[in-house]
Amino acid sequence: MHMVLGAALAAVVLVWSFGTVRAEDKLSISDVMKQAHGGGQNSLLNKATGPNAAKEDKEKLLSLYKALAENEPPKGDANSWKEKTSNLIKAAEANLKGEQGAGQKVRQAANCMACHRVHRPN
Numbered sequence: 001m002h003m004v005l006g007a008a009l010a011a012v013v014l015v016w017s018f019g020t021v022r023a024e025d026k027l028s029i030s031d032v033m034k035q036a037h038g039g040g041q042n043s044l045l046n047k048a049t050g051p052n053a054a055k056e057d058k059e060k061l062l063s064l065y066k067a068l069a070e071n072e073p074p075k076g077d078a079n080s081w082k083e084k085t086s087n088l089i090k091a092a093e094a095n096l097k098g099e100q101g102a103g104q105k106v107r108q109a110a111n112c113m114a115c116h117r118v119h120r121p122n
């Protein structure tokens with residue numbers, strides 16, 4: 001009886017931990033939008049590209065854009081998506097390295113309307 005219970009418990013823990021890992025590995029476009037671009041003036045995008053940006057914010061933004069690139073766009077051409085998301089990654093990498101003017105480049109690459117017009121479903 002105890003062994004059956006133990007095995008069942010182990011299975012539950014196993015499934016639970018796999019589920020957790022997956023959720024972190026694969027962020028949807030919506031997740032990335034909320035975490036990187038939500039919050040208006042206080043968005044991560046703004047914080048990470050501001051004058052005294054914290055390294056953690058720059059790293060977080062870069063990892064979110066990498067996750068974005070791993071998604072398929074719900075609408076629009078795959079090459080266009082690849083170009084836009086790789087520009088975001090390149091700019092966020094330069095921003096993390098602290099290159100001159102890189103914050104501005106990230107903001108330009110994160111052109112909300114330019115991307116939504118092509119890739120966001122109505």
Ligand code: HEC
Nearest residue numbers: 029030033037074084085109110111112115116119120121
């Ligand atoms: C590289 C392309 C791209 C860029 C740049 C981009 N977005 Fe998005 N965004 C999308 C796509 C695609 C969706 C639709 C996701 C879906 O419906 O699956 C979306 C959805 C959203 C959503 C809805 C999220 C939800 O599901 O609740 C918000 C909010 C949003 N974007 C904000 C922004 C803001 C603000 C900016 C500019 C700072 C921005 N996005 C820049 C591609 C982009």
